Amino acid sequence: MDLGLQGRAAVVTGGSKGLGREIAEELAREGCGIAICARHEEEVERAGKELSAFGVTVYARPADVTDPSQVREFIAESAEALGGIDILVNNAGRAHPGNFETLTDEDWREDLDVKLFSMIRCSREALPHLRARGGGRIVNINAVYGKYPDPRFFATSVDRAACLAFTKTLAAQLGPDNILVNSVNIGFVVTPQWKNVHQRLGPDLTEDEFFGRLAEAEVPLGRFGRPDEVSGIVAFLCSDRASYITGASIDVAGGMGRYL
Numbered sequence: 001m002d003l004g005l006q007g008r009a010a011v012v013t014g015g016s017k018g019l020g021r022e023i024a025e026e027l028a029r030e031g032c033g034i035a036i037c038a039r040h041e042e043e044v045e046r047a048g049k050e051l052s053a054f055g056v057t058v059y060a061r062p063a064d065v066t067d068p069s070q071v072r073e074f075i076a077e078s079a080e081a082l083g084g085i086d087i088l089v090n091n092a093g094r095a096h097p098g099n100f101e102t103l104t105d106e107d108w109r110e111d112l113d114v115k116l117f118s119m120i121r122c123s124r125e126a127l128p129h130l131r132a133r134g135g136g137r138i139v140n141i142n143a144v145y146g147k148y149p150d151p152r153f154f155a156t157s158v159d160r161a162a163c164l165a166f167t168k169t170l171a172a173q174l175g176p177d178n179i180l181v182n183s184v185n186i187g188f189v190v191t192p193q194w195k196n197v198h199q200r201l202g203p204d205l206t207e208d209e210f211f212g213r214l215a216e217a218e219v220p221l222g223r224f225g226r227p228d229e230v231s232g233i234v235a236f237l238c239s240d241r242a243s244y245i246t247g248a249s250i251d252v253a254g255g256m257g258r259y260l
């Protein structure tokens with residue numbers, strides 16, 4: 001299937017590792033110029049060098065998506081380096097475990113900032129560049145917990161529901177501009193953040209044992225996913241083949257989530 005992505009310009013936040021890194025690589029393999037950011041300078045620069053091996057233009061710099069001025073600079077510099085922006089993948093984020101009684105106001109603010117406000121800020125800054133192209137794509141990397149709340153991940157459940165509403169509402173507003181906005185909802189995928197949890201909570205178990213035990217109660221496929229099982233659908237949503245899909249919410253979660 002020809003996705004028609006050759007020569008497009010894509011910005012992926014949190015592109016230094018995990019899902020963002022895999023999505024950036026998938027888009028680079030399809031011929032997109034790529035801009036990535038993350039907070040840790042050494043990691044983002046290393047990822048940038050590795051992505052250059054695909055023979056596309058790559059712009060990589062440290063930037064924190066919770067800092068409005070860093071977002072402004074990152075998006076403006078990305079557009080300059082890539083000659084415009086066609087695609088924005090809002091991926092940067094992290095889990096903030098905790099139930100209603102353990103989460104402080106500060107925890108809530110931080111979680112909203114890294115999840116919802118990062119999407120708002122990056123989308124706002126990218127919008128003039130997408131409009132200048134006559135259309136574009138925004139893909140928000142979200143979580144199944146937004147539709148399938150779990151009190152152990154209380155802030156994630158509430159804030160990811162807001163990210164779903166943001167996606168749907170932005171899709172409605174930007175349809176006339178031919179800017180298509182979709183959400184990809186992750187269940188459990190093995191990435192560095194989960195590898196850290198494994199090292200902390202179950203270092204005596206193999207990865208398969210540790211993640212298998214966590215998955216068995218919730219995931220019909222009985223296992224965690226791999227980042228390359230997410231990146232394909234993101235590339236598809238960014239492509240010409242997805243030209244009539246906007247405001248959609250697509251789970252990549254091995255069947256997790258007991259809802260219709």
Ligand SMILES: NC(=O)c1ccc[n+]([C@@H]2O[C@H](COP(=O)([O-])OP(=O)(O)OC[C@H]3O[C@@H](n4cnc5c(N)ncnc54)[C@H](OP(=O)(O)O)[C@@H]3O)[C@@H](O)[C@H]2O)c1
Nearest residue numbers: 014016017018019038039040064065093188189191192193
């Ligand atoms: N993996 C899962 O099972 C799962 C499930 C549901 C949702 N998600 C969502 O999927 C996205 C990617 O998760 P992942 O599992 O790939 O996480 P990860 O392995 O921890 O990677 C996260 C990436 O985002 C960057 N990042 C984090 N905070 C940032 C900030 N404030 N500003 C800029 N970059 C930032 C990280 O780099 P730095 O640390 O250097 O900034 C890294 O590049 C997140 O939004 C996460 O909430 C993942």
